[in-house]
Amino acid sequence: MADLSKTPIAALAGDAVIHHFRKIYHGQMILNVGITREHANDLIAAGLGDFVAFGREYIANPDFIERVRLKAPLNELRPEGFYGPSPVGYTDYPSLTQNQIESLTKEIIGETL
Ligand SMILES: Cc1cc2nc3c(=O)[nH]c(=O)nc-3n(C[C@H](O)[C@H](O)[C@H](O)COP(=O)(O)O)c2cc1C
Numbered sequence: 001m002a003d004l005s006k007t008p009i010a011a012l013a014g015d016a017v018i019h020h021f022r023k024i025y026h027g028q029m030i031l032n033v034g035i036t037r038e039h040a041n042d043l044i045a046a047g048l049g050d051f052v053a054f055g056r057e058y059i060a061n062p063d064f065i066e067r068v069r070l071k072a073p074l075n076e077l078r079p080e081g082f083y084g085p086s087p088v089g090y091t092d093y094p095s096l097t098q099n100q101i102e103s104l105t106k107e108i109i110g111e112t113l
Contacts, residue, residue, distance in 0.1 A: 002033040018048050037068055056082070063095040070104040072096055 004010050004017065012020050018031060031040070031049035040052035058064045059082070060075045067074060081089015096104070 015043075015048075018043065022048050059090060060093050061095075062091075062093055066096065066101070070096075070101065070108060072100065072104050 002017075004013050009017065009020075018029075021029065028050040029048075030051040030053050031043055032053040032055065035043070035052050035054070040054075043049050043052065054064065056077050056079075057074055060077050061067055064074075066072070075093050078089055078093075084090075
């Protein structure tokens with residue numbers, strides 16, 4: 001979650017900020033900052049938000065959606081590439097290979113049989 005220390009809502013660190021705004025705001029909420037795939041599923045299942053936005057993991061995984069679907073490991077973040085002036089760190093993270101996709105798909109199919 002965002003670093004709320006030294007802000008007027010410092011007491012709402014962690015998920016408390018989500019609980020706080022869910023109670024007082026009844027429109028659609030997009031949750032963001034430091035939320036893992038697993039935590040995102042928990043938050044949505046608990047009705048605490050409508051969507052979750054992923055920033056760094058999306059940058060580091062050009063096939064992020066596919067990786068979520070396949071429960072695939074994510075690429076390690078390279079923060080030194082964030083906010084840089086060049087495409088390095090934005091366009092050079094690897095996607096899953098076809099072999100990885102096939103083997104992860106088989107695992108998922110195995111789980112559902
Ligand atoms: C390199 C980089 C570029 C970003 N550019 C934008 C942007 O252009 N607009 C925006 O609203 N947020 C931008 N963000 C913020 C992300 O959308 C997101 O709020 C932030 O990374 C926290 O979410 P996360 O923990 O999933 O990364 C950027 C973040 C990073 C790391």
